[in-house]
Amino acid sequence: MGNARDQHQRDGARTGPGLNLVFPGDPESVRRALRRARVVFRAMSIPEEHSGIAEIVLAEVLNNIVEHAYQNHGRGVIELAVRPVPDGLAFTIRDDGLPMPDGGPPTGHPPDLMVPFEGLPEGGFGWLMIHELTRGLSYRRIGNRNELKFRLDITGAVDGAD
Amino acid sequence: MELSRQDIGNVRLISVAEGRIDASVAIRFKDRMREVTEDAPERIILDLSKVGFLDSSGLGALVAVMKMAAPDRRVELAGLTKMVAKVFRLTRMDTVFVIHVSADAALNGHADAG
Numbered sequence: 001m002g003n004a005r006d007q008h009q010r011d012g013a014r015t016g017p018g019l020n021l022v023f024p025g026d027p028e029s030v031r032r033a034l035r036r037a038r039v040v041f042r043a044m045s046i047p048e049e050h051s052g053i054a055e056i057v058l059a060e061v062l063n064n065i066v067e068h069a070y071q072n073h074g075r076g077v078i079e080l081a082v083r084p085v086p087d088g089l090a091f092t093i094r095d096d097g098l099p100m101p102d103g104g105p106p107t108g109h110p111p112d113l114m115v116p117f118e119g120l121p122e123g124g125f126g127w128l129m130i131h132e133l134t135r136g137l138s139y140r141r142i143g144n145r146n147e148l149k150f151r152l153d154i155t156g157a158v159d160g161a162d
Numbered sequence: 163m164e165l166s167r168q169d170i171g172n173v174r175l176i177s178v179a180e181g182r183i184d185a186s187v188a189i190r191f192k193d194r195m196r197e198v199t200e201d202a203p204e205r206i207i208l209d210l211s212k213v214g215f216l217d218s219s220g221l222g223a224l225v226a227v228m229k230m231a232a233p234d235r236r237v238e239l240a241g242l243t244k245m246v247a248k249v250f251r252l253t254r255m256d257t258v259f260v261i262h263v264s265a266d267a268a269l270n271g272h273a274d275a276g
Contacts, residue, residue, distance in 0.1 A: 027186040052245040059217040063185045125218035125253045
């Protein structure tokens with residue numbers, strides 16, 4: 001914290017060009033978009049640990065759109081915008097798919113692990129991770145579109161506990 | 163989905179040679195794991211040290227693999243990279259799997275580093 005390199009990383013996060021992508025809502029295109037995001041985060045001098053977190057969150061959000069909003073039909077389009085904000089990144093993701101059930105993102109409860117082995121969940125981890133890793137998560141349905149916004153904090157110092 | 167396997171004593175060591183277990187490979191991963199664990203001894207160690215990225219679909223696939231192997235076999239994990247370990251912690255799945263620091267540690271019976 002406070003040394004020249006950290007300062008550089010914070011400045012890099014603030015002043016980078018950001019990312020704007022429009023791509024088809026299918027798994028392969030999502031994988032390509034994540035690859036592209038990785039390259040851009042590196043160019044923005046986002047510390048590797050934070051870019052890894054960004055990639056996980058993006059993967060969860062984008063794959064949810066492919067599977068749920070677009071029901072795996074593969075014909076939809078996804079818009080992804082990432083822009084640098086002070087001490088972080090702001091994400092906006094839009095799609096024209098089905099609205100979120102219950103008018104908002106699932107809450108993402110921790111899975112019930114006090115169950116017999118065979119009862120362990122094989123899904124439902126995505127929203128839990130999104131909620132735990134992001135800040136200011138908001139969802140709006142605008143006409144026929146979904147818009148999800150959130151922020152990731154990026155401080156120069158990487159959490160030592162991780 | 164490239165997996166390599168090796169039997170060491172009565173343990174089958176399976177190494178994932180891919181950098182990612184994500185939504186686009188999760189089903190293939192499950193199928194391949196079924197093939198390479200079918201005739202395995204009771205203890206299976208899955209070396210994940212080359213996997214730098216695991217999303218919730220990949221995690222779900224690992225849980226499925228563990229359930230598929232039971233009750234005759236148990237799947238332990240080894241060599242979690244930083245991001246993969248984080249996913250396990252966030253979802254509390256680190257309390258469900260036996261996790262070793264490395265495949266060597268798992269084979270030599272060193273204490274679990276959680």
